Amino acid sequence: MTTSTSRSLPARLSREWQAIATRPTVLQRAAQWGLDVPFRSLEDLLLATGYRPQQGAGDDATAARSTASADRVMAGLLRVAATDAVAARVVLQRLLPGLCAAARRRSGRYRGDWVEPFGELVSTAWTLITTYPADRNPRHVVAFLLRAAEHQTFIKPTRRRWQSEATAPALLDVVDHAVSKPLPLTELAGVLADAGGALSSRDRRLVWLLARGHSTAEVAADLEVSVRTLANHRDSVLHRLRATVAAAA
Numbered sequence: 001m002t003t004s005t006s007r008s009l010p011a012r013l014s015r016e017w018q019a020i021a022t023r024p025t026v027l028q029r030a031a032q033w034g035l036d037v038p039f040r041s042l043e044d045l046l047l048a049t050g051y052r053p054q055q056g057a058g059d060d061a062t063a064a065r066s067t068a069s070a071d072r073v074m075a076g077l078l079r080v081a082a083t084d085a086v087a088a089r090v091v092l093q094r095l096l097p098g099l100c101a102a103a104r105r106r107s108g109r110y111r112g113d114w115v116e117p118f119g120e121l122v123s124t125a126w127t128l129i130t131t132y133p134a135d136r137n138p139r140h141v142v143a144f145l146l147r148a149a150e151h152q153t154f155i156k157p158t159r160r161r162w163q164s165e166a167t168a169p170a171l172l173d174v175v176d177h178a179v180s181k182p183l184p185l186t187e188l189a190g191v192l193a194d195a196g197g198a199l200s201s202r203d204r205r206l207v208w209l210l211a212r213g214h215s216t217a218e219v220a221a222d223l224e225v226s227v228r229t230l231a232n233h234r235d236s237v238l239h240r241l242r243a244t245v246a247a248a249a
Contacts, residue, residue: 009118013092016089017089022040022041022042027042030042033080033084034076035077042090045077049070049077049090051097070142071138071140074094074141074142079134081130082130082131082132083200092125095129098146099118099122099149100118102150103115103117103118117153117154125145126208127204127205131205199237199241203233206234206237210234216231
């Protein structure tokens with residue numbers, strides 16, 4: 001079922017972008033990213049990443065230069081995005097048209113509703129953005145992120161259901177009785193967006209993996225920590241998320 005929060009996610013993202021795109025404090029922050037791109041608003045940075053609301057015709061040489069320049073700007077943003085939520089938000093804005101298209105392609109699994117899969121894609125994309133190895137993969141960034149978001153959201157979970165093995169009872173997650181029911185992924189996307197700098201990229205990855213149904217043991221292995229350490233980390237992150245939800249209420 002689509003929640004009111006998930007239904008409003010596209011509108012919330014649009015309002016958020018409009019609110020920050022020309023905010024002086026945000027632009028002062030962006031000026032310190034070292035992108036070597038002149039800009040008066042975040043919209044200018046968005047255009048520098050290759051975003052084109054209406055794609056026009058151009059010669060191949062110009063297109064090649066434009067692509068190389070866009071890759072450079074995207075790689076620069078992603079280097080900052082691991083620790084700066086505003087830079088990550090610019091990258092997410094660049095991906096939104098592709099994420100919308102992917103959500104519409106997958107809407108058949110959601111009774112024709114594209115907003116629910118859109119929320120899931122946004123959650124996945126945010127994790128990918130804040131953990132992307134820009135120094136190792138600085139080219140064709142947009143295409144890679146869009147493919148990876150769709151794969152991790154819709155294809156990888158399906159494969160895991162067929163290839164999964166039984167988990168030992170001792171490794172099963174402890175139920176958090178303070179939460180009456182799990183947050184839908186689309187609602188979780190909104191909560192993570194509201195959390196802003198309160199959560200690191202590792203915190204967001206932890207929350208996302210648990211929300212996708214991975215066991216504590218699997219998440220601990222992914223983050224390269226012990227199960228005990230992960231349990232303590234999880235409790236700390238949940239506490240901060242609850243504080244965010246309470247403050248927004």
